[in-house]
Amino acid sequence: MSEITLQGLEKRYGETTAVEEVSIDIDDGELLCLLGPSGSGKSTTLRMLAGLETPTEGEIRIGNTDVTDQPAYERNTSTVFQDWALFPHKTVLENVAFGLKMRGVSTDERHERARAMLERVQMASHEEDDPTNLSGGQKQRVALARSLAVNPDVLLLDEPLSNLDKRLREDMQIELREIHEDLEETFVHVTHDQDEAFTLADRIGIMNEGELIQVGEPDEVYENPKNRFIEGFLGDTNFIDGEVARASEDAVHVETGLGSEIVLPAEREPAVTEGTELTLSLRPETLSIDGSTTSGSEHERPMMADGSAMNAVVGTVENVLYRGSTVRCSVSVGGESVFVERSAGNTETLTAGDEIRIEWNGADVLAFHADGERVTF
Amino acid sequence: MALLTNTASLSGSLGSIRESLLDQSSSNRALLLMAPLIAFELLIFVIPFFILLRISVAGSSTDHVFAEGTWSLEAYREVLTSDLLWSIIGYSFQLGAIVTVLAVVIGLFYAYAIWRSTGLLKSLLLFSVVLPLLTTLVIRTYAFDPLLVPAGLVPGTVGVVVAQLYIVLPYAVLAIYSVMATTDWDVVEAARDLGASRPRSVLEVVVPQVMPGIIVAAVVSFAWSVGAYAAPELLSNDITFAMHVEGLMLSDMRYPEAAALAVVMLGLMGVCIAGIFTVLNRFGGDFELA
Known part of the structure; x- marks a missing residue:
């Protein structure tokens, strides 16, 4: 039984608050990712779970036990640290066997179990090595084996992949996912990398400035962000500022710097009135582009069958950036700059100065109040 | 091509x-x-040592400090068979061993305190290590006299140990701290996270890492304390080998014997320090507690 409950968890250092009123229930066997920029309090939250940091306020329960005041060495949690923190004066095998040694397991048995764990992470041939001579990826595996060897109720991962290069990081993400599925243990993984969180997580908890803003399944938080911060943090997007021109029961018209009104379909009487300031988010994947502009089409706004509105604008390509698999174009539309993406495989090449037409479905546009809160219509 | x-x-x-x-x-x-x-x-x-070596194998003389140009092992025979000399040597090593153990243990705690403290406290702790070094050794040692006499510790071995410890402790602390300062706190956290209690985590991961500093601290404390002169001279009636060598040279004018005693001590010290290295190095990695 290793479900975790955090209740009103807070950590203050003098005047500064690192973590503010974090409450969350983590299910047994779940892989939760705490995602946030640096300084968002995600690592501090993890350290409080590990017992390496004492909460100023609030309660931590693991299983049915209140562990708030339990020191790290009495908790059956195990942490994989960002820089792995391997013991430099012990061999790889001794590192992995360390937790069992502290639990009073005999030398033969703990070495046998440590070997099995090294086998699990494909490091069996390195058991006599000095950990300081290993590569980053190998250290990461040893650190993981060391933490798993004690058979923890909860495995805590504090950005252990952030020091690895991209390819290795992606391999390790898949491997971590597999290990999690095998062990059926509760994992809490801290990261600032949204791709990593999407790859690994059953649920993602997004933190900013010490607060846990939203918890949900990856697609849920991506498609239904609670506020503007999450929308901006979970991927690249175009934020366009505008003002409500007209609001009716089935559509909200927003005046923006793009030169024409953007129409957002509404399902009920909208909570905005004429003059309300909004920020709209246009994700590049919802924008389709058409290089052959046909004059006159920009003022047509056909309503779709489901009531959503197709929007279209024409702009001039300012610059083109090759990003490997995709090509990103920065397009000047009216007074605003909007970026769009297309697959690099597309044979139609775009160059600076080209006129292009950008289209999107108004239903894909998210709107946020000036204070960052999401507005739904 | x-x-x-x-x-x-x-x-x-x-x-x-x-x-x-x-x-x-x-x-x-x-x-x-x-x-x-x-x-x-x-x-x-090196050169003075060879001079010393030469004097130690010279014959004694009644009107000179030693008989120049002669060869004799008489001085060594004298040193190695004298019960008095062996008791002096024994006392010197005993003093050295006690002071070394105390200096390393206290030095380890003190260095850990400096390592873990921050800001003003850290500066204060570091400053108080260096502070005693600003006073001359003889004055510092004499100052123990009025301090320890009321407690009945002077004259006596305890007084000498306290004073000698006070002399070597700053060097022991600095030797250990200089290595400790370069180690990461992370590994201690990792050890605690894996179930090591506070003292156990320090013993398991800090001590092996600072072993080079501990070895330096032990060797400096040991060499200095075995050859202690000022503290036993000023605070006790016991005689260490350094005092005895002085007596042989300046009062008795028996240079060959003094030199032979010094050479024997140097040899014994060499053996002891090699022993310290071997034993302590064993604790540099993973070790079993009894």
Whole structure:
């Protein structure tokens, strides 16, 4: 039984608050990712779970036990640290066997179990090595084996992949996912990398400035962000500022710097009135582009069958950036700059100065109040 | 094409020659940098040591400090068979061992305190280590007299141990702290996270890492305390070998015997320090507690 409950968890250092009123229930066997920029309090939250940091306020329960005041060495949690923190004066095998040694397991048995764990992470041939001579990826595996060897109720991962290069990081993400599925243990993984969180997580908890803003399944938080911060943090997007021109029961018209009104379909009487300031988010994947502009089409706004509105604008390509698999174009539309993406495989090449037409479905546009809160219509 | 390959191989071999030249010049440069130190050691230690060695195998003389040009092992026979000398040697080593153990243990705690403290407290702790070094050793040691006499510790071995400990402790602390300062706190957290209690985590991961500092602290404390002069001279009636050597040379004028005693002590010290290295190095990695 290793479900975790955090209740009103807070950590203050003098005047500064690192973590503010974090409450969350983590299910047994779940892989939760705490995602946030640096300084968002995600690592501090993890350290409080590990017992390496004492909460100023609030309660931590693991299983049915209140562990708030339990020191790290009495908790059956195990942490994989960002820089792995391997013991430099012990061999790889001794590192992995360390937790069992502290639990009073005999030398033969703990070495046998440590070997099995090294086998699990494909490091069996390195058991006599000095950990300081290993590569980053190998250290990461040893650190993981060391933490798993004690058979923890909860495995805590504090950005252990952030020091690895991209390819290795992606391999390790898949491997971590597999290990999690095998062990059926509760994992809490801290990261600032949204791709990593999407790859690994059953649920993602997004933190900013010490607060846990939203918890949900990856697609849920991506498609239904609670506020503007999450929308901006979970991927690249175009934020366009505008003002409500007209609001009716089935559509909200927003005046923006793009030169024409953007129409957002509404399902009920909208909570905005004429003059309300909004920020709209246009994700590049919802924008389709058409290089052959046909004059006159920009003022047509056909309503779709489901009531959503197709929007279209024409702009001039300012610059083109090759990003490997995709090509990103920065397009000047009216007074605003909007970026769009297309697959690099597309044979139609775009160059600076080209006129292009950008289209999107108004239903894909998210709107946020000036204070960052999401507005739904 | 052939020309091209030739040029390539030529530049390759030239490169390797240049590299080996660089290697050599860098080792030469290191030697050059060490030259003043080597000259200093030769002048201050090696040459006087050979003079000492020579005197120790010279015969004694009634009107001179030793009989020049003669050869004799009489002084060694005297040293090795005298019960008095063996008891003096024993006392010196006993003093050295007690002070060393205390200095290393207290030094380890003190260094840990400096390591874990921050800001003003850290500066204060570091400053108080250095502070005693600003007073001359004799004054510092004399100051123990009025301090320890009321407690009945002077004259006596306890008083000598306290005073000698006070002399070597700053060096022990600095030797251990200098290594500890370079170690990461992370590994201690990792040890606690894996179930090591506070003392156990320090013993398991901090002590092995600071072992080079502990070895330096132990050797400095031991060498200095075995050869202690000021503290036993000022605070006790017991005689250490350094005091006895002084007596042999300045009062008895028996240079060969004094030199022989010094050579024997040097040999014994060498053995002890090698022993300290071997034993402590064993604790550098993973070790079993009894």
